[in-house]
Every structure is written in C-alpha cells, then in structure tokens.
Amino acid sequence: MRQQLSDQQHATVYQYRLTKRLVIKRELIQSHFIIIAIFLGFQLMAYGIQGLVAWFAGFAAIQLFHIVILLITFIRVEEATDRKWIWRINPPWIGFKPANDISLTLFRRVHRHLFWVGLCAIALLYPWIPVSYMISLVSWHAWLIVPRLLLAFYFRKQPKDGVLRLQSFEASYYLI
Structure with a gap:
C-alpha cells in the first residue's frame, strides 16, 4: 500500500x-x-x-506545398516542432492535421x-504554368484550408491558452 501511495504522488494529472x-x-x-465535384x-x-x-x-501539388510550408513554419515556430502532424483523408480535415491536441494560438x-504562404507560392508560379493548373492549385488550396480557417474563426472569442482537439466530426476546445 505504501508503494501505491508513492506512485500516486509522482503521477501527473491533467x-x-x-x-x-x-x-x-x-x-x-x-x-x-459537392463543391469539389462542381470544380471537377x-x-x-x-x-x-x-x-x-x-x-x-x-x-x-497542394499536398506537397502544404508539407513544405508546414516544415518551414515549424522551423519558425519553436513549439510546433514537438507536435506530431499526420496526413489524413477524414473529412473535413483532409490533408495534414495535428495528431494530438494543439494549442489554439x-x-x-x-x-x-x-x-498566406501557400497563396504566395502559387502566385509565384503564375507566369510558368497553364491556366487550368493555376485554377486547380488555387481551388484545391482554398478547398483544403477553408474548413480550418473557419474553425479558427469559430473559436476566436475563446481564451488563447486553451487546447483544441480535432476529431472526425467535431472540434472541441478545452481550457487547461
């Protein structure tokens, strides 16, 4: 019993x-x-x-752009490097998303x-690629990123020190 008590004293509870x-x-x-089908x-x-x-x-190409931009962002944002990001095809979080909970900020x-970096990278390609590819890049980029931007907008009034958890059909915000 004494061993159990000492183990509990060192346990971390979140x-x-x-x-x-x-x-x-x-x-x-x-x-x-349906939007992406109309685009097709x-x-x-x-x-x-x-x-x-x-x-x-x-x-x-957009998936490749996104991974490169994420890796560059992780170099710039120190606390993002210790987070694990995964690629999923679970709607509406298609593409790269945090594997675990992530701070809202x-x-x-x-x-x-x-x-923004994705749009600028696509704009830099404008003189060298055909119009159909340009339309495709811009549309895929917007289609993939809009659900996440809407999510950030939805939680905009929440305190900034909380944690965001993305699941299949829901997003939850927790305060620590």
Whole structure:
C-alpha cells in the first residue's frame, strides 16, 4: 500500500474543462464535397482531359506545398516542432492535421502561415504554368484550408491558452 501511495504522488494529472464544442454536420461535409465535384465538372468542361489531369495534379501539388510550408513554419515556430502532424483523408480535415491536441494560438498561427504562404507560392508560379493548373492549385488550396480557417474563426472569442482537439466530426476546445 505504501508503494501505491508513492506512485500516486509522482503521477501527473491533467484536468481539462470543455468550454466549447463544434459538431460538424454531415450535410456540411457533403456540400463541401459537392463543391469539389462542381470544380471537377468545370475543369472538364473548360479544359477537357487537360482539366482532369490538372485537377489530380493540383491536389498532389497542394499536398506537397502544404508539407513544405508546414516544415518551414515549424522551423519558425519553436513549439510546433514537438507536435506530431499526420496526413489524413477524414473529412473535413483532409490533408495534414495535428495528431494530438494543439494549442489554439499555435493552430491559428500555423494555418495563417499555411494560407498566406501557400497563396504566395502559387502566385509565384503564375507566369510558368497553364491556366487550368493555376485554377486547380488555387481551388484545391482554398478547398483544403477553408474548413480550418473557419474553425479558427469559430473559436476566436475563446481564451488563447486553451487546447483544441480535432476529431472526425467535431472540434472541441478545452481550457487547461
């Protein structure tokens, strides 16, 4: 019994208090996928087979852009380097997302960098790539990042020292 008490004295207990939860409805996710299907239809009608190739190449290129931008951001943002990020295809968090809980300020900062640096990188390519690829890059970038920016906007009034947890169909904000 004495051993159990000494083990409990050294245990760390984290207490989080849920302050706000956002449940993402299936209809919203379905409309998000309808938008990308409309985009594919536009690419096919306007550019034919080149539009289809641009659509697939744009997705792959944006994923590559996002990982490079995240790695560069992690060099700049010290506390982001110890966080683990994973690539998932779980709607609405398609692409790279934090594997565990993440502070709200870090989430905002990383995604703000991702949005603006991504747009600037795409704009730099403008003179050298065809229009269908340019449209594809901008559309995929916006389509992938908008749910995260809306999430940051939704939690904007919450205290900045809390923790954000992303799950399949919900996002929860906890105060420490």
